[in-house]
Amino acid sequence: MWKRIGELSCDDYVKAGLTLEDAKGFDKLVRDVLSTAIETDPRDQWKALVDESVLKPWHPHPLHQLLYYSVYSNWDSSVLGPPLYWFPSPAQSKSTNLGKLMETHGSRLLGASYKNPLESFELFRRFSVEHPEVYWSVVIDELSLVFHTPPRCILDKLKPGGTWLPDAVLNIAECCLMPSSHPKKEDDSVAVVWRNEGFDDSPLNRMTLKQLREQVMLVANAIGGSFEKGDTIAIDMPMTVDAVIIYLAIILAGCIVVSIADSFAAKEIATRLKISKAKGIFTQDYILRGGRRFPLYSRVVEAAPSKVIVLPASGTELRVQLREQDISWMDFLSNAKTHLSGENYYRPIHLPVDSMINILFSSGTTGEPKAIPWTQLSPIRSTCDGWAHLDVQVGNTYCWPTNLGWVMGPTLIFSCFLTGATLALYQGSPLGRGFGKFVQDAGVTVLGTVPSLVKTWKRTNCMEGLNWTKIKYFATTGEASNVDDVLWLSSKAYYKPVIECCGGTELASSYIIGSPLQPQAFGAFSTPSMTTRIIIFDENGVPYADDQPCTGEVGLFPQHLGATDRLLNANHDEVYFKGMPMYKETQLRRHGDIVKRTVGGYYNVQGRADDTMNLGGIKTSSIEIERVCDQADECISETAAVSLTPPNGGPELLVIFAVLKEGFKKPSEEELKMKFSITIHKDLNPLFKVSFVKIVPEFPRTASNKLLRRVLRDQMKQELLSFRSRI
Ligand SMILES: Nc1ncnc2c1ncn2[C@@H]1O[C@H](COP(=O)(O)OP(=O)(O)OP(=O)(O)O)[C@@H](O)[C@H]1O
Structure with missing residues (x-):
């Protein structure tokens, strides 16, 4: 066309x-x-x-x-691989973190085969897979890590997943807060830049590393006065500068953060507090977002935890009446002040590298959210990914609207403070122009997103006229991106790369991702992440060759620095290993995604293994069908494809749900069914039959905005059942 x-x-x-x-x-x-x-x-x-x-x-x-x-x-993508839109330049590649590292160590590690960061990227990445201990030994030196007791070695291979940095003792929050010579972090370096929604024309707020350290130590002192070392303490509030301070203070004081996303209802908060046995919780009276005020303290109180420390959403006065056992932020801090008579210094609690610092919960797209413990290794891993693949470094301003309850929250904190980048926080809704203006004014150089955000920015055109040209990398995660949406995003900074990241909270990393050392294609991953080995296998568990274009479930090599070895509310072995195929001597680790490797070695995630369907004997994924249906008519905003086994058995039935755009003539479900059928037959497979189409106002999503196909499937199942019982 x-x-x-x-x-x-x-x-x-x-x-x-x-x-x-x-x-x-x-x-x-x-x-x-x-x-x-x-x-x-x-x-x-x-x-x-x-x-x-x-x-x-x-x-x-x-x-x-x-x-x-x-x-x-x-x-023709089937012959040539995905169309490329960004190409690294040789000169630029040498100034990236990984490029510099390769120029320094490449010849020593790869011998005469080493040429330069672009030509030797794949060789070096494979080297990192085969010799992770060598790779990590040089990359860890690039972060501001201070070991109280240094590790005995990088990897002790005795245990199946390996023991990483054995015997090391440190406090990872302390590593974030102390000045360092490499990376160069000084007391007066800007650690955080932020702005409150509604103050879009006011100057930005800034906090230096020294100010941040003093604030964290003050709060750590207050925590030390109220909690014991090893206590679990929850945070349920927007990701403000205070939330970041509290997060680091809890870890500095040897306690464990329980991160709860601020969008959860009381029941979900209660479940998370119970699983983690939280001794207290930091929250706000309200959430200010998009010009509105949403109650938060009342939701937290309904979850009935023991002690709540309450911050005001704005100003210094709380707008709620506290229960007797609860305390205002001001009173909490003044305890610390009295206790120390003005002295903020706090002696960090040093702990073994595998001790727990944070309990996170997965988003729950496939079932009950898993309670995932992060140890001190997890931030090291997630920061190294950002360092290598998003090129986060000193002088960068890194922004990613998220919450401490999602894996990107903690990842963002550590990625900034362990590399010397500045953390940029917009305290309000990221959906509107105010956020975009903040990105412009703060000079953000790395901007992370999720697909639903980009879709909104593009649809409302709210960023028109803003200057985002300081951005050198975009990033996106959480769900598969829409090619046209990322085209829009990239164009806002003269076509800078949008690095796709796909991983899991339990891996503390991405297993497939983009790279500034490889050409990029919209909506595609260009490589497994450094040190990660993935295997794509067929329905019988037989692996495809590493360079073969194919589609199948992905399995990971289990020796993965930062990955979990336990879950708090499920059996780790059952969730991640049971029933997984062996690759030679190694049992693969489950991640549950269906991954397509294209010609040319790019990757697409085609959804969860649970979302695959068998249509007339052909296995296909929801995302494949949605990609073509999204284009079937201009009135379509988005589609979701699920399959149902009919109550009396028989072949799976394909159901397509559609959300329509405003301002277009509304078609009937029958009309849409015709259109979807034609498109699917033309672009995907002439044998696929669309059984039902349902127009809905919006899709059910997880609190982090991921499409919940399993809920749509259940809804449809119920409808089918009640329809049958009526006839
Ligand atoms: N860029 C991306 N493209 C496509 N899918 C993605 C991307 N990023 C993340 N995902 C999906 O999100 C998953 C990771 O999310 P998370 O760790 O929150 O767990 P979840 O699978 O959503 O939740 P649960 O394990 O509770 O079902 C990935 O395995 C993948 O399916």
């Missing part, structure tokens, strides 16, 4: 939103830039257009779409 790039004319540019005058200039520019590349590889054409900044962040999105899709209009 898209023209070839050489066939585009002023007319097309006008239709895409330019004035006739601008279209003429634009047409000439495109022709000039492509004059040397018109018959060549589309990748060279796209690269030339990007290198010359032909497309500007303020150009209308249809123009970006027109150029990108026209360049790749004849691209």
Whole structure:
């Protein structure tokens, strides 16, 4: 449906939103830039257009779409791999964290085979898989780690998952807070920059490393006065600068953080407090978000924990009446002050590297959320991923709207403070322009997102006119990205890479991800992460060869620094190992994703193994079907595909749920069914039959916004049952 790039004319540019005058200039520019590349590889054409900044962040999105899709209009992904939009430059690659490391150690470790960071990336990555102890020994030196007792070695292979950094003793919060010479963190380096929603035109707030340390030590002193070492203490509040201080203070004081996302209802808070046996909880009276005030303290109180420490959402006065056993933040802090007579210093509690610092909960897309213990190894792992794959370093300002209850919250804290980057926090809703203005004003250089956020920004066009060109990397996680949404995002900073990250809370890392040392494709992962070995296997558990394009469930090699070896509310072995195939002598670790490896070695996640369906004898995944259905009609905002086994048995039935965009003529479910069928037959498989279509106002999602296909499946099952019982 898209023209070839050489066939585009002023007319097309006008239709895409330019004035006739601008279209003429634009047409000439495109022709000039492509004059040397018109018959060549589309990748060279796209690269030339990007290198010359032909497309500007303020150009209308249809123009970006027109150029990108026209360049790749004849691209056959099944033969050529996914279309690429970002290409690393040799010069730039040498200034990345990993590039520098490779230039320093590459020849020593790889011998004469080492060429440069781009050509030798895959070789070096494989080396990191085969010799993780060598890789970690050099990368760990890049973080501001201070060991009270250094590790005996990097890896002791006696146990199945290995014992990492055995005998090491440290306090990971202390490592975040102390100045260091490499990475260069000084007392007056800016540690945190933040702004409150509603103050979008006011100056930014900044806190230096020294100020942060003093604040954390003050709170750690107060915690030391009220709790015992090893106590579990919950945090249920937005990810504000105070929440970050409390998080680090709990760990500094040798206690364990229980992170609970602030969007949970009382019942869910109660479950999490019970599983973790939390002795107390930090919360706010209200949550201020999107110009509204949502009660939080009342929800926490309903969950009935023992002691609640309550911060005001704004100002210094609480707007709620506290129960007798609870205490205001001010009173809590003043205890510490009295106790110390003005002296903030706190002696960090040093603990073995495998001691627990944080209890997190998975999002629960596949079932009950798992209570996942993070040890001091977990932040080391997650920071190293950000260091290697997002190039987080001194001088960066790193922002990722999230919450301490999601794995990205703690990851973001450690990724900043162990690498010397500045943490950027917007205290309010990330959905609107205020957030985008903060990104601009704070000079954010690494911006993390989740697909639903990007979808909203694109749909509402709320970021129009803002300058995001300081961003050098975007990142996205949580769910599969929509190609057109990431195209929109990348275009806001002259096509900077959007690094896809897919992992799990229990891995403290991504197992597949993008890299600044490899060309990137929208919505695709370019590599397993450093040191990670993945195996994709078929339905019989037979592995595909490492370089073979294929689709199947993924298994991980279990020796994975930072991965869990226990769960608090389930049997770890049963969840992650039972029933998994062996690879040679090794039993693989379950992750539960269906992964497609494309030609050229890129990856797509096709959903959870639980979301695969068998349609007429052919295995397929929800995401594959949704990708084509999303394009079936312009009135479609998003789709969700699930399959049902009919109550009386028989082949699985395909059901497609659709959310419609506003402002379009609403089709009937029958009409949509026709459209979906045609698209699926044309673009996916002529044998797939659509059994039902349901239009719904919105999809059920986890608190972190992940689509809950299992809830849709259950709903449909109920409907089918009640329909049958009525006839
Ligand atoms: N960039 C991404 N693209 C596609 N899927 C992703 C991406 N990032 C994360 N995911 C999905 O999210 C999963 C990890 O999320 P998390 O650790 O919160 O557990 P969960 O699977 O959502 O919850 P639970 O284990 O409770 O069912 C991944 O295994 C993958 O299925």
